[in-house]
Amino acid sequence: MPSTMRAAVLTAPGIENLHVTDLPVPEPAAGQVRIKVMSFGLNRSEHHSVTGQAEGMSYPRVLGIEASGVVDLDPAGVLAPGTQAATMMGGMGRSFDGGYAQYVVVPREQVITFSSPLEWDVIGSVPETLQTAYGALTTALDLRSGQSLLVRGGTSALGLAAAALAVDRGCRVLATSRRRAGLELLAARGVEAVLDDGAVAGRVRKRLPGGVDAVLELVGAPTLRDCLAATAVHGTVCFAGMLSDSWTIPDFYPMDWIPTGVRLTTYAGEAHNLPATELQRVLDRIAAGALDLVPVHAYPLEDIVRAQQDMAAGTHVGKLVGLPWS
Structure with a gap:
């Protein structure tokens, strides 16, 4: 297990204050789960954070209101290592560090598990x-x-x-x-x-x-x-x-x-508002070629500033996704 990870940290409002750097891998406390982040979706919410429009922000902060990946550590043993999982909202990327990183720690109750053969950039576009x-x-x-x-x-x-x-x-x-x-x-x-x-x-x-x-x-x-x-x-x-x-x-x-x-x-929801059965159903239909949810454009984590700029400019139609392990 590495002791450090790569993460995109916003130190103050402004795109010039968003940097990819090394941070200690976070340790989950009681009731928390650590997820190895394989992909994360970019959202308008993070644009609001970068531009200083978001409420509830504290700095420095790892951005990202969602992440998809695999369970790395659940101290209580409820979720097995390697289980595919998605997480979102609940203060991610604002009141505590979010998904623009190689690892994220979140409350267990905001973790949704699934099983899918899809590539991680596609999975990351969904939750x-x-x-x-x-x-x-x-x-x-x-x-x-x-x-x-x-x-x-x-x-x-x-x-x-x-x-x-x-x-x-x-x-x-x-x-x-x-x-x-x-x-x-x-x-x-x-x-x-x-x-x-x-x-x-x-x-x-x-x-x-x-x-x-x-x-x-x-x-x-x-x-x-x-x-x-x-x-x-x-x-x-x-x-x-x-x-x-x-x-x-x-x-x-x-x-x-x-x-x-x-x-x-x-409407503004949280992780518990998305049934695991619905996430699984949609991933299955995408994998079967029966549903095309949204076009996907992927960026390495190291290119997060460019990804943010592209989102703000509307450069691409569809969902922008970050890949922390590229």
Whole structure:
């Protein structure tokens, strides 16, 4: 067992303060598990940490709100060494060190086990994206087969994953993109692509005059009102993302913004909100070629600054994944 590991540490807000360095391999305390990290997904949450927008941060901090790998040590012997496992949220990368490292220590209750032959870059793209997409579609939107869904921010990793899951459920899915290449990607994935110029409600209602049954709002505050206008009576809008980095609405007037009979909710989940059976089901369907959740772009841990810059610039469509052992 090595005594040190490579990890990406943020010492203060600002991309210039993110460095890959050597740290001691962490020791798990009672109730904790050490995971050897084989891959980790990059998330908008970490961009907010780098830019100083995240709450609950302390420094220096190893970033990363999720990680996938194998159990390295469970002092209580509950989880056997070598067991494939994913972990996420619960303060990872903010109040305690996260997944941008070769090893991470987390509470046992936020570990989800699975078994999959997929490559680690693919596995690393799934857990947190799936947790949010699955929770938003089920808990928040109660989406059912045969219903219609609009995904606002459709070419984000979360948008692509949610659309894929909804199509897999037998739903009619519309999704937005601001770019022609994005529209083509959505269409190739069995989704009705809608050009987003800031106002899509009219375009949606040309296809569905009564409005959509559900909307997954991932852009944020600037497009929320337009999403509400695209929604059918008894339909629901779920605010679950902030790609615009705009979180609040000045002078929000609910009686004017929210159409009669339209519901507005939010979703933000934790590890326990993703059933192990659902993670296993999705990994199995990806391995069988029956589900294409999201395109994957992998980076060695040593290139984490470039990966962060690419995420901020939107250089790639899909999920960015880090590989600590490359």
